[in-house]
Amino acid sequence: MVLQVRAGELQVLLWQRAQEPFADSWALPGGYLEPGETLEQSIRRHLAEKVDVRELAHLEQLETRSEPERTPDEWQLATAYLGLVPSDADPRVPDDTEWHPVDALPPLAFDHESIALAGRERLRAKLSYTNIGFALAPGEFTISELRDLYGAALGHDVSATNLQRVLLRRRVLESTGRLRAPGPTGGRPGALFRFRTHALEVTDQFAVLRPPGPARAFVA
Amino acid sequence: MVLQVRAGELQVLLWQRAQEPFADSWALPGGYLEPGETLEQSIRRHLAEKVDVRELAHLEQLETRSEPERTPDEWQLATAYLGLVPSDADPRVPDDTEWHPVDALPPLAFDHESIALAGRERLRAKLSYTNIGFALAPGEFTISELRDLYGAALGHDVSATNLQRVLLRRRVLESTGRLRAPGPTGGRPGALFRFRTHALEVTDQFAVLRPPGPARAFVA
């Protein structure tokens, strides 16, 4: 499944099935594994027909579903993946494919609704303790823009003040030194930031039960 | 993979392979999926030959590995599971099966070493933000006994003082009201506790970026 914040909402890319079972209903894009192919290669290959692979800023495995009743005819195992597309990408998608807000999903084929919700939960959890925001955000952004992305993904308002402090304290963000020009209505120009790394890092390692000893050295 | 704290160490149940490939080397117990069977049913069935299923206090999926080079001959996908056995269980294991400390693994077949280490990391992380300790501990225990279990699983010393306070504050533990008789060397008898629930619960929901609003009501 591919998620992106579009028009201020967290949306998922859905594909309208042409064939039975579940003809005409919506489904997560994907397909069969070819011999000798890894699961990740396979999902990238199938997604390439829908989204340019270069726009996938992050891809991780969610879960493998094996319940026999998840498919009506043949028994099928499915390994779900979560892919994220930065909000400044606008992939040209085929006619049978559309973005849908995760908060207002149409009826989905198979167990895809539960997979889509699981993917959203995975993203929400990781926004809290990793730098995964890099995969939702453009290369450079103001804190306000980032707040809107986090707000859309988390489903609740986020304070720009505290978001900035948390992400700077954790050294997830760094300043570019540049400013964004203010809009036609005025307002102070926002400073532009970027994510320090574009690979997943855990930034809040252990909530509790940390190893004993003096505070970890600050590495400058 | 099955983990248990035995003799003060986190250990994993390994099975000595009789057949090629990797004959005589150690491997995680498991086996093929039968048609119409879920992955969880399958791992439970295969583990039943090694460990009494009633002793598996927790079982969760880890990850599906699909690299073609992970097996020498045939291409095999494998879905890894993490199972936990309470420290007071002592399953009678077959002759070809032995417990090994995860910190001193023998050379393992396939990619099983990396799976074993991934399982240990999953356990360590969840000890921090869930009640997963219920699956390592006996039905009743003193805080000191629980501290030793957490210490073995986490790989570092744990303070009984703080462990007690964290787990009581989160309402993960509850007192049984009873005491454990002191040992032959004396000492104050320890109070006996138990885990309030024996199903996995997240007890430290979000590290940061909590939804706004007044503090959540305390539910007595």
Add this chain to the structure above:
DNA sequence: GCAAAAGTGTTGTGTCTACACCCATGT
């Protein structure tokens, strides 16, 4: 000057670690 948007200062709260101290038992 005024509205709009961004950013900083500051206070309060809650959770955790560390450590000193007190309690209950056996010999």
Add this chain to the structure above:
DNA sequence: ACATGGGTGTAGACACAACACTTTTGC
């Protein structure tokens, strides 16, 4: 009494949320 192990009190560090206030722009 003293050793051994269990439990409590308390202080300090830290991270976070909330909110007031200041800064910088367009009109």
